Amino acid sequence: MDSKSSSKNKIVGVVGVGSFGTAIANMLAQKNKVIVYARKTEVVNEINSQNTAQGKPLDPRITATSAPKEICEQCEILFFMIPSSGFLEVVRTFAPFLFPYHLIIHGTKGLSLNFKPGETLDTVTRLNRSQILTMSEVILQETVAVRVGCLAGPNLSKELVQGQPAATVIASKYNEVILEGQRLLRSEKFQVYGNSDIIGVELSGVLKNIIAIASGALAGLGLGENAKGLLISRGMVEMVHLSNALGGSVKSVFGLAGIGDLVTTCNSVDSRNYTVGYRLAKGESLDEILADMEEVAEGINTVRIVKAFLETTGLRAPITENLYKVLFEDLEIEEALQFLMKYPFNVDVDFV
Amino acid sequence: MEEKYIKHRYAPILPSKDEWPVVKLARERKEFVKKVANLAEKRILKQTGNNPEILKEELETTLYREKLRIKQNPWIVDPDDEGQFWGEVKSSLLNISGDEKKISRFGEYKSVLNKITARYAEEIASNFKATHYKVTRSVVTYGFSRLLNAARVKGFKSIFSNQYTLQDKIQITGETDQIRDLATKGTIIMVPTHFSNLDSILIGWIISVLGLPPFIYGAGLNLFNISIFAYFMNALGAYKVDRRKKNLLYLETLKTYSKEAIQFGCHSLFFPGGTRSRSGMIESRVKLGLLSTAIEAQRANYQSGITDISGKIFIVPVTINYHFVLEAPSLIREHLSITGQERYYKENDEFSNSYKISKFLVKFFTKGSDISVSIGKAMDVLGNYVDQDGRTIDKNGRQIDTKDYFMSEGKVTVDPQREEEYTNMLGKRIVEEFHKINRVFSSHLLSFTAFEMIKKENPKLDLFELLRLPEEDLLIPVEEFKQGCQIVLDTIFDLKSKGLIKMAPHLNRDIEEIIRHGLDNVGMYHAKRPLIKDFEDNITTQDMSLLYFYHNRLTGYGLEKLF
Numbered sequence: 001m002d003s004k005s006s007s008k009n010k011i012v013g014v015v016g017v018g019s020f021g022t023a024i025a026n027m028l029a030q031k032n033k034v035i036v037y038a039r040k041t042e043v044v045n046e047i048n049s050q051n052t053a054q055g056k057p058l059d060p061r062i063t064a065t066s067a068p069k070e071i072c073e074q075c076e077i078l079f080f081m082i083p084s085s086g087f088l089e090v091v092r093t094f095a096p097f098l099f100p101y102h103l104i105i106h107g108t109k110g111l112s113l114n115f116k117p118g119e120t121l122d123t124v125t126r127l128n129r130s131q132i133l134t135m136s137e138v139i140l141q142e143t144v145a146v147r148v149g150c151l152a153g154p155n156l157s158k159e160l161v162q163g164q165p166a167a168t169v170i171a172s173k174y175n176e177v178i179l180e181g182q183r184l185l186r187s188e189k190f191q192v193y194g195n196s197d198i199i200g201v202e203l204s205g206v207l208k209n210i211i212a213i214a215s216g217a218l219a220g221l222g223l224g225e226n227a228k229g230l231l232i233s234r235g236m237v238e239m240v241h242l243s244n245a246l247g248g249s250v251k252s253v254f255g256l257a258g259i260g261d262l263v264t265t266c267n268s269v270d271s272r273n274y275t276v277g278y279r280l281a282k283g284e285s286l287d288e289i290l291a292d293m294e295e296v297a298e299g300i301n302t303v304r305i306v307k308a309f310l311e312t313t314g315l316r317a318p319i320t321e322n323l324y325k326v327l328f329e330d331l332e333i334e335e336a337l338q339f340l341m342k343y344p345f346n347v348d349v350d351f352v
Numbered sequence: 353m354e355e356k357y358i359k360h361r362y363a364p365i366l367p368s369k370d371e372w373p374v375v376k377l378a379r380e381r382k383e384f385v386k387k388v389a390n391l392a393e394k395r396i397l398k399q400t401g402n403n404p405e406i407l408k409e410e411l412e413t414t415l416y417r418e419k420l421r422i423k424q425n426p427w428i429v430d431p432d433d434e435g436q437f438w439g440e441v442k443s444s445l446l447n448i449s450g451d452e453k454k455i456s457r458f459g460e461y462k463s464v465l466n467k468i469t470a471r472y473a474e475e476i477a478s479n480f481k482a483t484h485y486k487v488t489r490s491v492v493t494y495g496f497s498r499l500l501n502a503a504r505v506k507g508f509k510s511i512f513s514n515q516y517t518l519q520d521k522i523q524i525t526g527e528t529d530q531i532r533d534l535a536t537k538g539t540i541i542m543v544p545t546h547f548s549n550l551d552s553i554l555i556g557w558i559i560s561v562l563g564l565p566p567f568i569y570g571a572g573l574n575l576f577n578i579s580i581f582a583y584f585m586n587a588l589g590a591y592k593v594d595r596r597k598k599n600l601l602y603l604e605t606l607k608t609y610s611k612e613a614i615q616f617g618c619h620s621l622f623f624p625g626g627t628r629s630r631s632g633m634i635e636s637r638v639k640l641g642l643l644s645t646a647i648e649a650q651r652a653n654y655q656s657g658i659t660d661i662s663g664k665i666f667i668v669p670v671t672i673n674y675h676f677v678l679e680a681p682s683l684i685r686e687h688l689s690i691t692g693q694e695r696y697y698k699e700n701d702e703f704s705n706s707y708k709i710s711k712f713l714v715k716f717f718t719k720g721s722d723i724s725v726s727i728g729k730a731m732d733v734l735g736n737y738v739d740q741d742g743r744t745i746d747k748n749g750r751q752i753d754t755k756d757y758f759m760s761e762g763k764v765t766v767d768p769q770r771e772e773e774y775t776n777m778l779g780k781r782i783v784e785e786f787h788k789i790n791r792v793f794s795s796h797l798l799s800f801t802a803f804e805m806i807k808k809e810n811p812k813l814d815l816f817e818l819l820r821l822p823e824e825d826l827l828i829p830v831e832e833f834k835q836g837c838q839i840v841l842d843t844i845f846d847l848k849s850k851g852l853i854k855m856a857p858h859l860n861r862d863i864e865e866i867i868r869h870g871l872d873n874v875g876m877y878h879a880k881r882p883l884i885k886d887f888e889d890n891i892t893t894q895d896m897s898l899l900y901f902y903h904n905r906l907t908g909y910g911l912e913k914l915f
Contacts, residue, residue, distance in 0.1 A: 010761075076761065095748065100734070100756035144746045146734070146757065146777070147770070175769045176760065 011035060012184060013075030015090065017043060017053040017064075018295055019157040020107055021081030027160065028079070028184055029059035036064045037071045039090075056161075072097035077105070077180060079151070080135070083296045084110025088138055095143045104143075105170060105181055107151040108135045109205035110298040111305050127308040129246060134202040149177040150198055152205035152257035154264035156271065160190075167191035169257045171201035193256055200248030204258035207242055208265055209273045209299030210306065210320050211235030215266035216274035217326075217333055220281025231319075232266055238317050240351050242306060245315055250351060273299035280326065281333050303327060318343050362528075362563035365536050369482045372565035373617040374589045378480045385477050388612055389470035392605040396465060399600070404458040408449070411464060414599040415441055421596050429576045437471065465601070472605040478568055478591040488587035489560050492553065522554065525854075526727035526789060528562055531668050534730055534742050535564050538664040539617055541646050542567060543782055545634055545671045545790075546623040548679055549575070554672060555621060556588040558725055568613055569621035570606070570642060589618075595627075607645050614649035614665060622646075624782055628679065630687035632901035634671070634786050634908060638779040640772075647771050647778065650733045654755045654764045661742045664754070667735070667778065669728035669785040673856070675795040675873035677901075681880075684901040688819070722873075726854055728789040734774060735781025787908055791854040792844055794870030798883055799902035801836045802828060802891060804915040819896045827890040838863050839914055840906075847909060874902055 014025040015037045028034050038044050038053070047053050047064035065071055071078070072094060082090050087108055098104075112133045115124065124131075133141065136148045149172030160166060170181035170192055178194035186192045195201050211231065218227050239262070240253050252258055265271045269278075276297045279289045286300070307324040310317055322339055325331035369375050377384060400406040418438050422430070441464060448460045534540060544555055552571060559567055571590040576582040591609060594602070614620055626639035646665055653663035677683070729737050732744045732754045739745050744754050757774065758764045805828050807818060828836075841863065847853045858869055871891075875882040880894035882902050893899040 096750065099752060100754075101759040144736075144752055146774075173773050176767055 009033075010077070011075050013037065013071045013078040015071070015078060015080045015094070016082035017047070017056075017058075018081060018083065019056065020155070021079075022053050022056045022058060023155075023157040023160040024079055024081055024107060024151075024185075025062055026057075026059050027187070027190060029061050030187060031184060034059070034062045035071050035074060036062055037068065038064055038066060041066050068094045069097045072099075072102070076101060077103040077184070080104060080106035080108065080139070082108060084108050084112055084135065084298055084301065085296060087135055088112050088142070091138055091142045098143045098145050100144050100146060102145045103147045103149070103177055103180055104139055104145050105149040105151055105172075105177065106135045106139065107155075108298075109152065109202075109209060110135070110296075111206055111302060112138050113305065114141070121304055121308065125308055126311040127305065128312045129309070132246065132305060132309060134199060134206070136198050136202060147174045147177050148172065148198070149174070149181060150202050150205075151181070152201050152261065153193075154256065154261045156264065156268060158270050163189055165189050165191075167193060167256055167260075169193045169195050169201055169255060171195040171198040171252075171257070173198060195252060195255060195257070197249045197252045199246070200243055200250075200252030201255070201257045203243040203246055203248040204239065204253050204255070205261060206298070206302055207239045207306070208235075208258065208262040209297070209302050210323060211239070211262055212265040212271055212273035213277040213280075213297070213299045213303070214319055214323055216271075216277025216279075217281040218277075218337075219274075220278040221333065221337070228266065232262060235266075235319055236262060237349070237351070238319050241315060242317055242320070244351075245313055246309070272297040276300065286327055300327060361561055362532060364563040364565070365532055366565050369565075372482070373619065374478075374480050374566045374568055375482050377568070377613065377616055377618055378478070378482075381477060384612070384616070385473045386470070388477075388605065388609045389466060389473040391612065392469040392473065392601075392608040393462070393466050395604050395608060396469070396601060397462070399604070402458075404454065404461055407458075407461050407465065408445075410600055411441075411445060411461060411468075414468065414601050415445065417599050418597070425596055427574065427577055427596075429573060429582075431475075441468065468601050469605050472597075472602050473609060476591050476593070476606055476609050478589050479586045480566070480568070480589045481587070484583070484587040485566055485589070488584055489557070492557050521722060522558070523722065523724040524558060524561065524727065525724060525791070526670075527668075527729050528727055530730055530740065531727055532562055532564065533740060534666050534668075534738070535619060537661045537742050538666055539614055539649075540564075540567070540619040540666050540668055540730075541614065542619070542621045542668050542670055543624045543638075543643075544621070544669075545786055546625045546628050547632070547672065547674060547677050547683075548628065549581075550678070551623070551628075551672055552588065552590070553584055554723070554725070555670070556584070559621075564619065567619040567621040569623075570610065572627075603641070607641065607648075610642050611645040611649045611652070614646060615652055620646075624779065628683060630683045630690070632677070632680065632684060632687075632904035634783070634790055634905065636783055636908060638782055640775045640779055643778060643782075644771060644775040647733045647774050650754065651758045651764065651766065651771065654758055655766070659755055664742055665733050666730040666738060666742065667733060667782065668730045669782050669789060671726050671728075671786055671790045673724045673726070673791040673793055673796075675722065675793055676876050676878075678877070680875060680898055680901050681878060681895070684897045688816070688897060722856075724791050724793075724856060726789040726791050728785045731781065731785070733778060735778050788852055789854055790905075791856055792859060792906065793856050793873070794858055794866045795874035795883075795902060796905040797837060797840060797844070797859070798867060798870035799874055799899055800906040800911065801840050802833065802883055802893065803899050803903035804840075804912060805833065805836050806896075808915045815900075819900065821896065823892070826892045826896065827886070828892065830885065830889045830891060833891045834863055834867065836915075837867060840911055841866070843911060843914060844909075853909065 011033045012028050013035050014021055014028065017036050017038050025034050025036050036047065043053060044064040044066045047058055047062065051058050051060045112135065114131045114133050136150055139145060139148050149170050151168055151170055153168040155166055155168055167190065170178050172178050173196055182192040182194065214235065215228060215231055218231060236253065236259060239258065240250050243253055244250060265274060268274055272293065272295060276289055276299065303320060303324050306317065306320050310321065318340055322336040326333055326336050366372055400410060415438060422434055444464050448457055531540060544551060566589040568589040568591060570593040571585050573592045573594040575585060576592060593606060622642050624638035624643060625635035629635055646667065650665045732738055734754060734757055736744045736746060744752050746752050755764065806826060810818060810821065841859065844853060844855060848855055859866060871883055871885060875898055878898060880898065882893055882895055882898040884892060884894060886892050
């Protein structure tokens with residue numbers, strides 16, 4: 001097997017050129033030829049003529065296309081780097097061109113809903129597990145691709161662009177997906193771990209966004225490091241229980257995609273989710289915040305979905321529940337904090 | 353409103369028995385067994401990483417376990433020279449370990465290994481004889497239809513009447529044409545649900561009614577202990593699976609046998625549950641061992657360049673639906689004692705000897721308890737539906753190539769871990785299909801409703817406490833029962849309209865008639881009936897565990913939520 005040479009000649013596809021997509025495309029381009037997909041033709045033109053994507057510099061070896069067919073035909077492996085809100089639509093656009101030999105790795109930390117036409121989160125207030133889809137489940141449901149993986153971990157785009165050392169997890173039920181992802185991404189500055197519990201890794205990445213919002217709120221209130229330590233630890237317990245209820249393994253929450261990403265996001269002013277919490281605490285309303293954010297803060301949608309899921313389980317998730325009230329029911333942040341401080345978390349660790 | 357079922361016999365798709373794959377295999381039996389032994393040896397060597405130390409350990413473990421088995425759990429079918437054979441293995445292993453040179457040691461271990469795989473392969477291989485097959489087929493068909501007519505048409509004189517055929521008794525529905533069609537083009541693997549020891553014979557008969565050549569299948573070696581079964585099994589192309597032998601060498605030889613036979617073109621039959629369903633539930637998880645050989649064989653065909661339909665393998669799920677499962681009492685007790693809390697129950701196997709079985713068969717065919725068999729849509733080895741010409745069609749109606757699932761960087765590659773995941777996926781798909789083609793009978797409806805109603809009356813009790821409820825707490829007034837049944841029935845109709853379940857035509861009658869029909873039929877030959885109507889017009893049970901067993905047939909559809 002001369003996998004080395006063949007993987008060098010391989011063309012890798014990246015779908016979506018947001019900040020994370022761009023960062024990953026640049027990293028992939030260090031080893032392989034990369035084609036990126038963008039829906040808008042002006043973005044495609046910008047990449048092909050100026051080597052920038054919406055102002056962010058791109059490796060000159062990267063070319064762009066707006067034709068799903070072209071990228072699917074040229075690439076055996078595709079990285080889907082799109083926000084969860086548009087994920088389903090993009091996957092559906094790609095489905096006719098995907099075949100069982102395609103490998104797909106996504107980097108989206110959000111959830112999607114398996115709704116019948118006409119149903120929305122405004123009309124459906126209770127969700128069971130079958131109505132919630134992780135991104136890999138969306139891919140499996142909508143396409144014939146089966147060798148699917150996800151990319152998660154503390155990967156702030158800004159730091160990746162600067163070439164700071166970092167690591168990520170590729171999770172997949174298929175070893176070949178993990179190995180391929182490692183071959184393509186691993187470098188002196190970038191370590192790649194593998195995990196077979198894809199659902200657990202996806203959920204870790206998704207659920208930590210909730211805690212990140214809360215962390216931003218604490219900072220916005222001017223609270224210190226003791227409070228943050230408390231939040232991260234209680235947040236992790238909540239993630240463990242939620243992830244378990246949604247079909248993930250407890251172990252993954254302790255990994256890079258769980259606790260690793262949680263600590264990073266809860267400390268980072270560069271995180272969108274953190275920023276939402278911070279500005280909320282400073283007195284802005286959710287609508288105001290959303291109005292001037294360039295990219296989506298996944299955590300907001302996640303809070304809504306998890307809240308609706310809690311309705312059908314007997315589970316309590318105090319941080320998520322209170323954050324929901326703050327975001328959507330005008331509960332004051334101070335009151336939410338008061339409530340949490342009185343909440344009887346008697347046992348420190350009750351899941352190992 | 354009676355639904356159509358197949359009343360005629362199909363013409364055989366391969367009229368000359370010389371063309372039957374299973375006959376061809378029987379002709380080449382000797383070479384085939386040798387091939388299996390050698391391939392199994394290779395597989396095992398690969399798994400041990402060609403390391404003489406690991407190989408030695410596997411050989412020693414196998415020897416140890418086999419000796420233990422011979423001592424602790426001997427069966428009638430076991431060959432007489434077993435002790436001698438393993439004794440020889442033991443002494444050769446002792447001799448080898450004295451040998452100084454590592455290379456020659458490895459060679460000697462390999463030869464011991466080959467001896468063992470050759471013995472296993474020989475033991476597993478079927479003893480199919482076309483003449484026996486024909487005899488069996490006519491005995492089953494002729495004998496049973498005579499009995500049937502004697503019972504249904506008036507009087508003993510009518511024993512030679514032809515008014516009823518076996519097909520009136522055992523109704524075959526579903527995708528019969530597709531399976532016939534595909535059997536001429538590729539290789540079929542039939543995967544039926546498994547509730548009764550009768551299933552093997554039943555399926556064998558159905559295969560012949562459909563005009564298909566005999567299928568080969570793995571039957572528990574324990575069944576060969578009973579002479580009448582041994583005859584039937586051999587005649588039907590069964591190869592032997594010995595569940596006592598759990599050692600690596602045996603399992604690998606068995607898998608190799610199955611894989612090679614599929615690649616040879618033999619249509620096969622796997623009971624994917626591995627064994628009879630103890631709980632009465634439709635299999636919710638399948639055993640992956642043999643199923644993985646289907647995927648392996650498919651990949652191997654692609655690897656050797658057979659990419660047209662002749663090398664394609666089709667999975668066809670089948671459900672067998674009974675009002676009455678003879679072994680139900682012992683199955684459910686076994687299930688309950690495994691799942692815990694009931695006291696140990698010594699198994700009393702109703703199928704323990706030829707006399708009991710014959711008696712049952714007579715009873716069974718002379719009284720009115722219908723069986724239906726639904727044949728599901730054919731799928732490829734990944735669980736995608738295939739069309740009439742065997743082409744794989746994805747969920748959006750697009751034609752795809754199954755080969756693509758095994759491709760990596762432009763060629764077919766071997767990746768055991770990938771195939772393991774594929775086997776999981778296929779297993780899940782088979783379970784899904786089982787639920788879709790499962791055919792509800794009045795007896796299932798009644799049992800489900802009655803059990804759930806009793807459960808609802810006693811919300812605080814767990815299953816084992818429920819099973820111990822005193823008689824007086826098991827009464828359901830007829831009127832309430834009728835309402836309960838109606839609610840469940842309505843939901844089943846709804847599921848049916850979505851294609852999630854099938855129903856027997858007798859469920860189109862009105863509810864009173866359905867209840868009467870169900871009460872008459874549910875577990876009709878058990879000493880204690882799972883459901884009866886008492887003198888005060890209450891519905892009750894004489895055996896709560898049995899009621900639970902028949903109730904379980906409808907679990908997995910979310911119907912419990914109705915109560």
